[in-house]
């Protein structure tokens with residue numbers, strides 16, 4: 282695939298305490314909602330995310346840290362099917378799925 | 387069933403206490419993930435895509451109603467109200483929180499259950515024929531030596547850090563219902579010419595990326611010598627085992643490389659030493675264990691049972707269910723009921739806590755309090771009076787588990803796949819669901835006859851696809867889920883490895899491709915009683931390939 286822009290990336294992990302899938306946000310927190318993920322649009326940004334991930338792992342906040350690809354454009358949409366499923370839940374139990382965004386308050 | 391002795395109780399308690407401490411130390415950061423990971427794996431705790439997963443051992447697939455009630459309670463309290471029965475006769479919880487694991491394990495221990503030997507490079511939970519003790523064709527109850535092996539292998543110091551995980555299965559009848567030749571060691575209970583009961587030992591089978599059907603290493607080991615022989619098998623492996631390459635470290639690779647004859651020779655050479663070490667269990671101890679599996683108090687019942695005959699005559703759907711889901715019992719007037727956890731369109735092996743409670747209640751009312759788990763991801767009520775079968779069937783209907791499809795094309799094995807598993811390449815469950823819907827028509831299922839479809843979401847083969855008459859393997863091709871088909875696998879006493887047919891199919895096309903294979907079989911079978919597997923073994927892959935890919 283020829284891509285004009287560099288690959289957009291986000292930082293994801295699972296929370297140590299409960300295993301929940303989480304995303305690193307622009308506010309510097311770990312959110313369960315993929316749409317809140319901070320998107321790295323440059324290689325330097327992606328490196329910065331990787332460093333944050335490594336530090337959070339070392340601090341025992343999260344495990345299984347990974348910087349993953351998301352589609353171009355606003356609102357982080359994971360590129361790979363595995364990450365799409367991770368972001369919402371098993372496709373065979375949609376009743377248990379979570380939303381990609383926090384509930385409206 | 388087997389009741390834990392003091393020693394078991396103490397060890398299980400100790401283990402829960404120890405792991406609870408380790409969890410606390412992990413949560414405070416005292417233990418790093420690198421340090422903790424092997425510890426949690428030793429205790430059956432994995433990380434999947436969405437949460438931690440806990441695998442709980444059900445030794446040789448036997449559960450009491452009390453234990454099943456507890457498993458249901460745990461599903462409600464610590465998980466999302468359901469759980470998954472696996473091909474390893476275990477139960478898995480999918481949404482476990484690390485900080486709740488100590489409480490969960492303590493609850494499990496209260497019914498003598500635990501998650502030991504469900505992962506790690508140890509001798510895993512021993513699996514056995516689900517009809518142990520009740521099958522009409524049985525030579526000896528496989529649970530007796532399964533329990534002997536469990537006691538020997540539990541926390542065995544020499545075998546807790548094997549080169550790789552190690553799986554043992556036991557089957558007690560000529561018909562192999564435990565897929566023993568796909569295990570590291572498979573034990574087939576046999577009689578020799580003198581009429582004595584003993585054990586045929588197969589070593590070096592397995593699934594995974596290098597599927598192997600275990601060769602026969604020794605046709606007869608006497609009962610008194612079993613453990614020293616097994617210990618010799620393991621010791622030879624442990625001495626040679628290659629720890630440097632994770633894919634090569636399984637015993638199947640060792641047996642293949644040495645050759646079965648040479649491996650057998652080395653075991654013979656080792657055997658006197660393990661014998662001298664006195665690992666064999668005295669007959670009295672075996673008798674003590676066997677007593678736990680003594681037949682329960684059955685009623686004396688004359689066949690035919692009038693109410694049963696009448697119900698079958700009146701309700702043809704019931705009669706059909708009996709045909710597929712009730713196995714002959716060794717005691718007249720009884721039957722062993724397989725509860726299909728494969729409702730049409732359902733998730734193979736999943737049960738809600740309400741369903742588990744209902745089945746546990748049925749076990750109390752109708753099956754002398756016992757339940758079994760099969761490696762095909764179904765449950766068994768082993769001791770049902772024929773006169774009660776109709777009531778059981780009706781009750782199963784109320785909880786959505788009355789599908790009369792055991793052994794038929796919709797009785798599909800599927801691993802969790804990409805819906806849950808972090809190692810997966812592709813989803814397995816949705817393929818099983820769509821196949822189940824495609825072949826829902828029971829007349830057609832009976833016309834097709836015995837046909838096992840088995841689906842794995844990656845080459846680890848947790849879904850036994852190598853042993854499927856039709857096997858489906860999910861692969862990842864540039865981010866797209868693709869499904870490869872294998873044909874001719876079998877996991878019974880005629881074990882064989884399925885052969886890859888050709889290029890994979892997309893998720894959209896895979897169901898249609900299976901349908902074509904089935905139609906090809908229906909066209910070419912010599913008579914309706916020739917099964918899919920028999921027909922495939924007669925004609926080979928060519929006509930099936932042609933139906934999918936055309937002439938080449």
Ligand code: HEM
Nearest residue numbers: 432472473474568592593594595801802807809846847848
């Ligand atoms: C979702 C979490 C799971 C993970 C991470 C996992 C991991 C693995 C891995 C890595 C292997 C390959 C081992 C090897 O070849 O040495 C394997 C094999 C296997 N697993 Fe799983 N598995 C999972 C779930 C299951 C489930 C749900 C079942 C039962 C339905 C199962 C049954 C098996 C069996 C039967 C094998 C084949 C053993 C052999 O290689 O002979 N696993 N698993």
Ligand code: SF4
Nearest residue numbers: 801807810843844848
């Ligand atoms: S076969 Fe692969 S995808 Fe399926 S459960 Fe095993 S490791 Fe996961």
